[in-house]
Amino acid sequence: MARCIQNKCKICRREGMKLFLKGQRCFTEKCAVSRRDYPPGVHAQKRAKVTEYGVRLREKQKLKRIYGVQERQFKLYFAEAERLRGNTGENLMTLLERRLDNVVLASGMALSRNHARQLVNHGHFRVNGRRVDIASYQVRAGDEVTPGTSENTRKIVSEALEVNKSQTVPAWLHVTADTLTAKVVGLPRREDIPHPIQEQLIIELCSK
Secondary structure (H helix, E strand, O other): OOOOOOOOHHHHHHHHHOOOOHOOOOOOOOOOEEEEEEEOOOHHOOOOOOOOOHHHHHHHHHHHHHOOOHHHHHHHHHHHHHHHHOOHHHHHHHHHEEEEHHHHHHOOOOHHHHHHHHHHOOOOEEEEEEEEOOOOOEEEOOOOOOOOOOOHHHHHHHHHHHHHHOOOOOOOOEEOOOOOOEOOOOOOOHHOOOOOHHHHHHHHHHHO
16 A cells, blocks of 8 residues: 655645644644745755646645545546536545545544554444444445444544544534544535635646
8 A cells, every 4th residue: 555654744845835744733833834834955945936737736736645645546536526426626525535534534533644544544443333444435424433442442532532622523524522433424515625725726637
């Protein structure tokens, strides 16, 4: 399984915005984007003007890095978004938002996206009582996501929920902290997705 091993703070600086790849750290003064709001590299501040293609490419890269997907997987998501009825851009965002690792993160059961992905891949979560260890698993309306029965797993999730208690949970998820349950009450809509991505620019780039 391919994964990104780049420095997370450098990725955010390259995209010129917070991608929240390090969880709560991104909300503190330690955030690299807050301290150095320019791309990494010796000559980063002397780079030439970005072309129209470059603008569209950066939007695609932002989206890929926010959800932690590689190019080949992103192409599959785009092909599926085109196949579905409705707006392709909204379909693409919804498909990415419905990933199981994203549900774990959005519900506050993990400290960061990498943490959520690791917990899912190691089989620490169940969907409707069935063990699922695929981070890209697509949840559906009515699904219930819960941690495994292991005491250590439930402790990790409880601690994450405590750390993230100030986090706003999306309207399409209902989290019950007492029972450590996240229920998918509906499919996410574009207005439910907080990431400032211009998906139309991505569609223009990928449709060529």
